[in-house]
Amino acid sequence: MTGLATGANFSLKRQLLVWLLLPQLVLWLMGGVLAFRVALIYAEKAIDQSLTQSVRALARQVKPIGSGLLVDFPKAAQAVLEQDPKDRLAYMVSSPPGSFLLGNSNLPGPAGDGVLQPDDVPVLYEISLDGKPMRVASIELSFGDAPTEQRMRVQVAKSLAVQEAIAQELVRDVLFPLLLLGAVLGVLMHAGIRRGLAPLARLEAQLANRNAASLSPIELTQAPQEVHSLALALNQLLTTLRRSMSQEKRFLNDAAHQLRTPLAGLISQTELALTEADPQALHERLSKVHKSAQRSAHLVNQLLSLARTEADVALVPVDVAALAREVAREWTPRALAAGIDLGFEGEDHLQARADRVLLREALNNLIDNALRYCPRSAAVTLRVHATGDNQCVLEVEDEGPGVQDADLPHLFERFWRASELPGGCGLGLAIVAEIAQRHGGSVQAHSRAPQGLVVRVVLPLG
DSSP states (O other): OHHHHHHSSSOHHHHHHHHHHHHHHHHHHHHHHHHHHHHHHHHHHHHHHHHHHHHHHHHHTEEEETTEEEEOOOHHHHHHHTSOSSSOEEEEEESSTTSEEEESSOOOOOTTTTSOOOTTOOEEEEEEETTEEEEEEEEEEEESOTTSOEEEEEEEEEETHHHHHHHHHHHHHHHHHHHHHHHHHHHHHHHHHHHHTHHHHHHHHHHHTOBTTBOOOOOOSSOOHHHHHHHHHHHHHHHHHHHHHHHHHHHHHHHHHHHHHHHHHHHHHHHHHHHOOOHHHHHHHHHHHHHHHHHHHHHHHHHHHHHHHTSOOOOEEEEHHHHHHHHHHHHHHHHHHTTOEEEEEEOSOOEEEEOHHHHHHHHHHHHHHHHHHOOTTOEEEEEEEEOTTSEEEEEEEEOSOOOOGGGGGGTTSTTOOSOOOTTOOSOHHHHHHHHHHHTTOEEEEEEOSSSOEEEEEEEEOO
């Protein structure tokens, strides 16, 4: 686990922090842009309101007298308008509109200048004066009597620098607390992630302390559901590994125990044969060597078959009846050579989910066991049929010496033998039992009258 974390570009903790903090940063930036835009809109509204009030106030200071104008604009008011150099404010009175009459700047008119504006209705627009953006409020009034009625325009312009300053101040006042809260939230997230990943650290520590000799289950009393699921999967893996190692150890112990005697006898007979001068005696010694080698080879094959049955199997649909007939035909020459009648009874076709190789091994062991202990002129019958409860039955019935009822429970134990006849090693029926168990089935045995044995393997059809 440490190697995986070190080899990755980012640890899980860093990835979680990045994916949690990155959206916050994006939202914070988007919030800053949106807040700046909103602040500009509200600052513009404030400036427009101020300009509207100023242009109306200035328009009230221009009073028509007869056919002329009286401008009552004291110096003090003019100083107030022009006192802030940063917040530049310009004004202009023109009559007719556009013809400079009074003010401190020559301000352009609104778009579509020359179109008659309604009286006392301010028009707001933006201009550039001396390279600086400004907001202008313009209002037009009529004065004089018909037919000498005239038009007057009053304009007040204000720099937009104040608008930007107000917007920046609002954004700063809003985003700085948010940035502070984001920093606090980042610290809390880091602590939360560290606390949340603590069960993984404990799991890593428990795994690091495991070795081949200690494969006990992992125990996590307090952990999130996801970590419990991971620990459960690891425990299943450890259980499988522990079972595999146990099977391997048992196989090695069985092989060492069972091969020791025939190999010792093989060596002994070989040594005696090397010193034998009589051809007849030498032939007898070599015959014993051959039988001992055959028994050793049979034992090795049985041990390997037993090890193969302990591995995981993949069940697929198999025609059990056709497979049984095929196995029976393969054993017919040996049965004829031994003077035994080997027959088959059962269905033409019967499908079941099984491992073809292991099922063939089970049938081989059942028939071999029956032929090995039956006398000449005996009969061995292989049957295959289905039961009403959705099961498949493979049955081998022989007319051999049979087994005492008291010994039937030991029949499927490893290396247990009911007969002292040479050739067997006590593994054939144990292999059959293992294969049946791997297929989710069972194996049974009972004596038949007047003599003989019936071994039945029951497998589920589904």
